[in-house]
Amino acid sequence: MAKQYETVIGLEVHVELATKTKIFCGCSTAFGGAPNTHTCPVCTGMPGSLPVLNKQVVEYAVAVGLATNCTITQYCKFDRKNYFYPDNPQNYQISQLYLPICRNGHVEIETENGKKSVGIHEIHMEEDAGKLIHDEWEDCSLVDYNRSGVPLIEIVSEPDMRSAEEVIAYLEKLRMTIQYLGASDCKLNEGSMRADVNISVREVGAKEFGTRTEMKNLNSFRAIQHAIEGERERQIELLESGKEVIQETRRWDDAKEYSYAMRSKEDAQDYRYFPDPDLVPVFISDEWIAKIKENQPEFREKKMVRYKEEYDIPEYDIGIITDSKHMADIFEETVAICKQPKKVSNWLMGETLRLLKEKSMDPEDILFSPENLAKLIALVDSKAINSSVAKEVFEVMFAQNVDPEKYVEEKGLKTVNDEGALRKTVEEVIAANPQSVEDYRNGKEKAIGFLVGQTMKAMKGKADPGMVNQLLKELL
Amino acid sequence: MEDILSLSAVELSAAIKEGKTTAVEAMQAVLSKIEEVEKEINAYVTIDKEGALKKAEEVQKKIEAGELSGPLAGVPVAIKDNMCTEGVLTTCSSKILNNFIPTFSAEAVINLEKAGVVMIGKTNMDEFAMGSTTETSAYGVTKNPRNTEHVPGGSSGGSAAAVAANECFFALGSDTGGSIRQPASYCGVVGLKPTYGTVSRYGLIAYGSSLDQIGPITKNVADCATVLEVITSYDKKDSTSIDRKDTDFTSALVDDVKGMRIGIPRDYFGEGLDEEVKNAVLAAAKEFEKKGAIVEEFDLSLVSYAIPTYYTIAAAEASSNLERFDGIKYGYRAADAEGLHNMYKKTRSEGFGPEVKRRIMLGSFVLSSGYYDAYYLKALRVKAMIRKAFDEAFEKYDIILGPVAPTTAPKLGQSLSDPIKMYLGDIYTISANLAGIPGISLPCGKDANGLPIGMQMLANSFEEKKLIQAAYTYEKGTV
Helix, strand or coil: CCCCEEEEEEEEEEEECCCCECCCCCCECCCCCCCCCCCCCCCCCCCCCCCCCCHHHHHHHHHHHHHCCCEECCEECCEEEECCCCCCCCCEEEECCCCCCEEEEEEEEEECCEEEEEEEEEEEEEECCCEEEEECCCCEEEEECCCCCCEEEEEEECCCECCHHHHHHHHHHHHHHHHHHCCCCCCCCCCCEEEEEEEEEEECCCCCCCCCEEEEEECCHHHHHHHHHHHHHHHHHHHHCCCCCCCEEEEEECCCCEEEEEEEHHHCCCCCCEECCCCCCEECCHHHHHHHHHCCCCCHHHHHHHHHHHCCCCHHHHHHHHCCHHHHHHHHHHHHHHCCHHHHHHHHHHHHHHHHHHCCCCHHHCCCCHHHHHHHHHHHHCCCCCHHHHHHHHHHHHHHCCCHHHHHHHHCCCCECCHHHHHHHHHHHHHHCHHHHHHHHCCCCCHHHHHHHHHHHHCCCCECHHHHHHHHHHHC | CCCHHHCCHHHHHHHHHCCCCCHHHHHHHHHHHHHHHHHHHCCEEEECHHHHHHHHHHHHHHHHCCCCCCCCCCCEEEEECCECECCECCCCCCHHHCCCCCCCCCHHHHHHHHCCCEEEEEECCCHHHCCCCCCCCCCCCCCCCCCCCECCCCCCHHHHHHHHCCCCCEEEEEECCCCCHHHHHHHCCEEEECCCCCCCCCCECCCCCCCCEEEEEECCHHHHHHHHHHHCCCCCCCCCCCCCCCCCHHHHCCCCCCCCEEEEEHHHHCCCCCHHHHHHHHHHHHHHHHCCCEEEEECCCCHHHHHHHHHHHHHHHHHHHHHHCCCCCCCCCCCCCCHHHHHHHHHHHHHCCHHHHHHHHHHHHHHCCCCCHHHHHHHHHHHHHHHHHHHHHHHHCCEEEEECCCCCCCECCCCCCCHHHHHHCCCCCHHHHHHCCCEEEEEEEECCCCCEEEEEEECCCCCHHHHHHHHHHHHHHHC
16 A cells, blocks of 8 residues: 655745835835835945844734744844845845744644644744846846845744645735734735745654755745645655655746755855844833733734624625725724625625726725725715616726715716606607507516616616606606 | 144144134145155055045134034044045955945044044055054055054054154044054054944944944044044944943043052063063053052953954954955956856955955854854853953952053064964953953053053943043153
8 A cells, every 4th residue: 555645844934024114224115116226325235334123123023923922032132144145235134043033933723624723933033135137138137225124024833734725724824914913915926925835744653754845936825835735746756766855945936837956955055143243132021012912903813703793794704804904994994984884895795806806906905995985885875876886986996096975976977866857868768669668568567677778878877777667657 | 833733633623713723724734744754654545635625624614604613623634444434435455445435424434524523534454454563454554653664553553653643633543452552552642442332333344343443543632532522422323332421521631540449450461561561551550659549450360361252253243244345236346257156256365365364264164053152152251251350350440551562563574474473462452342341542651662652541331531531640740
């Protein structure tokens, strides 16, 4: 009988923090921008420049640590990791090795077999590097230091995961938690969340871990899933054919769905870590931790329970809405204004999800304000617009966050409730469609639908269909 | 005004304000002195003649308009070439920065500018401040103005020589293991290394970040206190900067040491100390006693551990600090290198001199995996113990008095062939950097060849005023 193998997976997750300025200088962290415009002597490694720690980075790191049940290192330090590469202007990265800010945490994930705890070995703070651009035409390389010094945390898990599904559940859990904290938008495709995956296989029941490889360049959940499955197969094949797995770093090529070795353990660099003498130790007091704890948001689990008690909406809706902190915020704020949870939920579950999918956007990207959604609901409630006009208005609001009241006014989309004007149009429609009128009179109930449609068309949609129906029946 | 160059910095500024001379006249006097002696001395790497004269004119107008009234307004200064100066070449006396023009000025330089001090140029030094003779510079050796067959000391040798040769009225140096105090001693001028964190390191091109401090090199103690007062500032751009309240250093210019407790560490007067230096320093101790100070000998522990501890920590930090000089962003880049790795290798091989390479290798070694605990970490522990030994000594004494260096200035060309011997010459000065405490060097006589001898006084952290008061009192009694 063939041997049964178990996959053992640990993750190193880099998360770009949502601070306005960089970790050691006052430069903007805004994405984009012309090359080397968000830079200064500090983040370009000019001689004589010195780093000064951004306090917000510590707060975010502590917040993530508390949310993942870590112990906070109250006396922590920064270390220099020395290696030469042009995207790293000082040729050392300021990171944490000896005293990382958070240690010994865990998060709970849902798996096929129920709840499971994934251990977090540590979380440390560090700076991002710049970006190299290779110009094939000019045969030269250029460097952009806009990203240099953008704050990151690296979350190192224990090797507690056993399948790609567990890895994705863990990443989703981290992403949700960090998004709820507002510490990062955690977008894999934009690189604000990056995962390096350590994988080994061993026979089921074995006590020792197998030799692991580290997989880099995984930019989507899909890539992570495929890379794990591919690497598991590769390692099992090696072992089955009597060969050994070599400890190495591999790079995933998503287009080819294939990984190749980047460097082996023998080429591993000696980073010569030592405490950065330009920075003073960070002391995180009990009071500071208590304050950060106090400011923690209501996390998803609690929110779901509360929604169930407070709002009369289906559990499925609650799941979707609370999946994104941003969407949940919009929901709660809109309900606070209009007091109609069911209608708010319908707009989010229906049109909002449809448009997000159509435009390949994340719930985090939703632009419209709760005030405007509440106004739209009020317009429909008061019959100022009908539901098809409302959908039209919503689409514009979704794209540009327009004020629906003003928009309806400006575009003249208000339902015509003036009976005289409507009656006149209905009379014209009856006169113009004798065949349908006859059909109706001959008992073809359906014919009235056509006449309603013609009236609505003539009214350019700005009529209340119920009222049109009523008038038609009366006049026929 | 005649003999303008014999004035101290404070006297010059007063004369300018009184209308006896002008900032421009002072600058012209300095520039013609430079013209006369610089070929022989080589104290400067860069002389910004045009800029200096233009700036002197501007400052003169402001003084006349009453906009500048500080005690150093109008005074020409020389800046060590490891401090960034906006728009002016800054080389660290290294080939690797042979074309580096900073976009900003060091905080200490800005503080001087605000006070109306006018920069003449940038002074020569040991390459990246690594050396004790100013012979490791890529821009030629500097000679000792007291006797040009001898070195001026280092690494701030250009600054000390410029002050001694009247090529400026005062200078800024930096001190990582004695680089202000030792050249001041060799050149017969006053030099002070402040408490770590007193003067901002922003814009100082780092050698050993946890040890580096900028400080004054001056003609006398009054200038020293005045310059220190002007360059001291709390700077949020430097995380190690300290917000001090007691920075009115000139208030300590008091001629009185009655009751002051002065300790003389026996360990500083043992083997290796030149007899003439020993006698001069002990004679100075007698002077203090005569003026009412209580002088006694004591045992300062751990003295022999200072040198290995210092060279481990300073080299480790330097190996990392100097990584940024890679030919990518600024400075020298080797021509015709094939590929990134070779470009790095060739640039750094050609750009750094032998002493810098030696310390980079030493520092890389002590930080490497498997050796970190045995060397670097142990050195940090010894550093903490040395700090403790000083804490204990300062419970008993206000001041620790000793020599600055084992000998007077050696002859040119004698030191570099034996680096260990050169390192041992730092024995009396490096402890102050390891402990973070302030130290002053001031002249206390001459040897048989007429070379200056310096004495060093150390005080506890934040007690520069004690050093200034004692030094001022000694100077009053002898000059």
